[in-house]
Amino acid sequence: MKQFFKFVLATIVGVTLMAVIGLALLLGLIAAAAGSDKAVDVEANSVLHIKFTSPINERTPNNPLANLGFLGLDGDKSIGLNDILASIKKAKTDNNIKGIFLDESYMMSGQATTEEIRNALIDFKKSKKFVIAYSEIYTQGFYYLASVADKVYINPKGIFEFRGFSSEITFLKGALDKLGIEAQVIKVGTYKSAVEPYILTKMSDANRLQVTSYLGSMYDHFLTGIAKSRNINKDSLFNYANSGLIQQPEDALKYKLVDGLKYKDEILSDLKSRTGKAEKKDLSGVELADYLKSGSKPETDPKDVTSSNRIAVVYASGEITGGDGDDNTIGSETISKALRKVRMDDKVKAVVLRVNSPGGSSLASDVIWREVMLTKKVKPIIVSMGDVAASGGYYIACAADSIIAEPNTITGSIGIFAILPNMQKLFNDKLGLSFDGVKTGKYADLGDVSRPLSPEERAILQNSVNHGYDDFTKAVANGRGKTQQYINSIGQGRVWTGTQALKIGLVDKLGNINDAIASAAKKANLKGYKLVAYPEQKSIFNKFGEGLTAEVKAHFVKAELGENYRYYEQIKGVTKMMRTPQARMPYDVIIK
Structure with missing residues (x-):
């Protein structure tokens, strides 16, 4: 009996402790929600301090952990591209902001995202306000952004990376062979190389050709932008990188890639001088995250915000899957609901579909494509492409009235594939497992991973993939006003940049x-309008009930793995690709 009461008491204490922790977490969420909307005053003669140390998503997440410092979860507050662009645009006409300080950053973003921020800074400079950039370490991504600044400085002992672009693929075939797993591939498209890591140990000739082509296009755009901003010949820049001439900060200064070698205190003194502050006074500055809370929320395009007309911006970002999605996943049900809602809303006169996706499920892509088609019949719909809008990401875009991409957007990859693992050797030889059973039909166990596909089964799957590719190319042909034969000739899974896609008719404009x-406003004949964003982001209390555990888990995994978190995501994605036919880009393009 004594032991019984000890266990009961321990249980009561445990339950009470969990209740206290839960209450503390809830109070923290309430406090975070209350504090998140608190207005911030911007002093006169202030500097807008911009420092990118978190991944840049399409939209600022409605993050319940952002202000929970007492739990040790207060990392970098991620700010979405939407708010970054809006804040820079607002600062351009804000009399209290005298300039922008681009502080040492690691651009955890794609090339097109960096391009949009860079262009916003170029537009900001039209106000005659200054932009100063400083860093101890310049990655190529941050330098591309910083090169538009009036002055670019580096720490005298810092690191300056300027060596050209490279693209690397991890091949898994050797590891799969050791495990006794065969990747059975069914695909359409000479260049549909998403399957190559599972069946080859190096790049195919076709894949090497396409990567060389689009990487060269991206690098040419990179050099062209820097050449214009820094007034340096583009061929000279290519030679600096190709010859390895930039090894020390002094080299960057010698070849005019930076304007000076300075320590942080010297930069702060310079900023004080530019804003009329005495040396002994603190610099008046405002962080980007705080600037979002200053006064009214900045509009992406404040065109007569009193108008009853609306332009809906529907954000489709991440891998395409069936069902519901979130800020970083395109769920076919979530995006379909959003498109239906804006289609039926009489106040919404036009739609912008913002696509930033490497693709995913071909079925889910087709579901969203259908909603884009229906929307196009009743109101204008324009696609804006982000870092990548390839494969399924292009599928959901192709039906729009027009498509606008950045020069370095990755797009195309029109192709379909499926992967089914054969784990017979793993089960039989490695684990000593065997299987037996009965079935009522010849194909009742089609897809069983414990054995290889029969020729008849492979034919069935190939026919399904062929049918999916035919639907894909037909949809693109109809949407782009081309013949299916032409789309097939530029399809085959081949990846293009926005610049290349414009030339072959896959996009209509660069921007x-x-x-x-x-x-969208022009096509709908709108002079005044408000912008509304979809899908609606869930409140922190919705997240508390639905996905807080997942967010906490992701936070700690990201904190532990850092930039290697992308490999963890790739491993998780392997299992998804082995379930249904995929319209997905071959791999992620990472340029450091």
């Missing part, structure tokens, strides 16, 4: 999301 909004 950013604001260009897409302006295009």
